[in-house]
Amino acid sequence: MDKKKNDVEIERLKRSILDKDKFELRAQKLNLLADGFNEEALPSEAKIFKALSDINRLKIVQLLKEGELCVCELTFALSNSQSTVSHHLSVLKNAGLVKERKEGKWSYFRLSDGAIIELLKQVKLLVDK
Amino acid sequence: MDKKKNDVEIERLKRSILDKDKFELRAQKLNLLADGFNEEALPSEAKIFKALSDINRLKIVQLLKEGELCVCELTFALSNSQSTVSHHLSVLKNAGLVKERKEGKWSYFRLSDGAIIELLKQVKLLVDK
DNA sequence: ATAACATATCGATGCTTGTGAATATATTTG
DNA sequence: CAAATATATTCACAAGCATCGATATGTTAT
Incomplete structure (x- = not known):
């Protein structure tokens, strides 16, 4: 979104907050939060x-x-073609979640970090509620 | 993928593991893992x-x-149109991550669970490594 | 060297998604 | 009631994604 559009949103917020001082305060707080990104x-x-x-x-x-596990084992365990499994592995690898070890004609994959397991546990907590 | 295709993968794994008994063991273990999904x-x-x-x-x-925060405040803080922000909020709401409270013509959104913050902390850990 | 094999990559295809303009809906204000 | 306002929804579109078959690449075995 360009600068002009942002001005529109400023006006929008301004109008929605009648008290002038209150607007300034609110806008300031929001800008501060956005700066924290x-x-x-x-x-x-x-x-x-x-x-x-x-x-x-x-x-x-x-x-x-x-x-x-090697790719062929993962392909065996999943319901996808070999090329699809290979693709998914490259996505995971690209995100830094798995690491690869080549041995002969095999490629073995493993989790790159135990924190990933913690991440899955956290999500399970959310789902179970 | 259909049943036929899976048989192909069984053969694939069978061939890749020369020792017959070892294959049975390996396949059993993989099936056990897959059953755990x-x-x-x-x-x-x-x-x-x-x-x-x-x-x-x-x-x-x-x-x-x-x-x-209400939608107009979020729209102010982000660089997106109001409709886009509204769309993103519906995705978050649909996943159970935020809750909505309507008050007059405003809709206020909040996180539905503190565990979400933990989730973000975990990911930050992964990124920072 | 040739065949068999494990994996990666390419190409095509149908599906999903992020985006914003325009419009609809609902609420408040005058 | 009419105008203004906040938000949701619809529509269209371009980009991204999951999938698989076919092919390429590299390795092992005969």
């Missing part, structure tokens, strides 16, 4: 969430909790 | 992650950490 970290965070936003990838992560 | 919870979990996979929605959640 970590523009550097947000894309990485969104990327991690996006990587976990697919059921098949959640299954892969769950499988890898028990230890590393 | 919580098919009921997975869609909800994926939905939550998907709701958090957009930068603007992450910003909304961060804004709401400080308390409830």
Whole structure:
């Protein structure tokens, strides 16, 4: 959205808050909050969430909790084609969630960090409520 | 993927593991792991992650950490049109992450659960490594 | 070297999503 | 009631994504 559009929103907020001083205070607070956005970290965070936003990838992560597996084993355990599994693994890898170890003609994948398991636990908490 | 395709993958795994007994053991273990999938919870979990996979929605959640805000305030703080903000809010609401309170012509949104903040902290940990 | 094999990549396809303008709905104000 | 306002919904569109078959790449076995 361009600068002009933002002015429109300022006017919108201004009108919605009748008391002039109250508007200034509110706008100031909102601007302060918006300044707090970590523009550097947000894309990485969104990327991690996006990587976990697919059921098949959640299954892969769950499988890898028990230890590393090669692509053919993951393909066996999931209901997807080999190319699809390979694609999902590259998404997870690109988000930094899994690591790869090549051995001969096999590629073994594992979780890159135990904190991922904590993340899944937290989400389970939310779902169970 | 249909049943036929799965048989292909069984053969694939069979071939890749030369020792017959070892294959049986491995396949058994993988099937056990796959049986552990919580098919009921997975869609909800994926939905939550998907709701958090957009930068603007992450910003909304961060804004709401400080308390409830109406749509016009969120529109003021973000760089999106009112309809886009409204859309993002409905995605968050649909995933169960925010709750709505209507008061006159205003709609106030707040986080539905403190665990969401924990979730964001966990992700920040992953990003910072 | 040739065949078999594991995995990655490409290409195509149908589905989903983010976006904003325009419009609809509901509420308040004059 | 009419005008103004806050929010939701509809519509259209471009971009992104999940999927699979086919193919390419690299490795092992014969």
